[in-house]
């Protein structure tokens with residue numbers, strides 16, 4: 215049983231067809247990398263997994279649920295099992311690192327929280343454990359905006375992990391980072407995925423990173439899957455074919 219399953223999914227935004235007849239099964243524990251130029255549909259695909267978008271046609275099943283049919287509490291329950299890491303980290307700059315990580319548990323807590331003491335002790339401990347895991351426990355009480363980009367992304371990974379997800383979605387998690395920090399963050403994502411048995415769907419711009427860290431590459435062009443293959447045995451040139459005549463097709467924004 216795949217953890218994530220797209221069956222003939224098409225997504226249209228008005229006249230724009232962002233996904234075109236996408237079928238894709240991601241088994242448990244796989245790190246699948248989405249590659250494709252800007253506008254090829256990577257973010258749109260990721261956003262279907264936790265119900266931020268609903269298909270125009272076709273079906274998205276995640277953890278054995280039809281995501282398109284979920285509302286309210288059912289959708290929240292699904293989202294509590296899916297962590298999301300974004301290109302721009304989306305930390306709250308003025309909060310401490312530890313409180314940012316605690317916010318990852320908000321979905322399971324009732325009501326708003328203000329300040330670290332307002333989180334249950336077990337959440338604070340879990341947050342500190344995850345910060346330790348990403349190598350930043352010593353920064354726990356620092357403001358988030360005092361950290362480097364790479365450190366902020368590691369905090370964002372800790373925040374996603376504190377909700378104990380089964381799936382980790384990452385939308386160009388290293389696009390804003392220098393090469394060394396990017397490698398550190400990808401190392402971290404692949405290590406925690408292995409340790410926790412997470413299923414990962416991660417969009418990247420860099421073919422080399424995909425080949426180093428992914429188990430599988432899914433190439434998108436104009437919303438359609440044009441390559442879907444294990445990384446083992448995949449050459450750089452073959453992976454680059456995803457970008458084929460894309461520029462000529464006017465896809466680059």
Ligand SMILES: Nc1ncnc2c1ncn2[C@@H]1O[C@H](COP(=O)(O)OP(=O)(O)OP(=O)(O)O)[C@@H](O)[C@H]1O
Pocket residue numbers: 227230231232250251252253254255256257258259
């Ligand atoms: N909410 C929306 N409303 C209208 N059009 C949208 C919306 N979201 C995405 N699109 C369009 O859908 C297409 C796919 O966009 P998407 O953001 O999924 O691509 P992407 O591959 O993630 O690009 P990038 O690498 O720049 O993030 C684009 O043409 C985009 O303009």
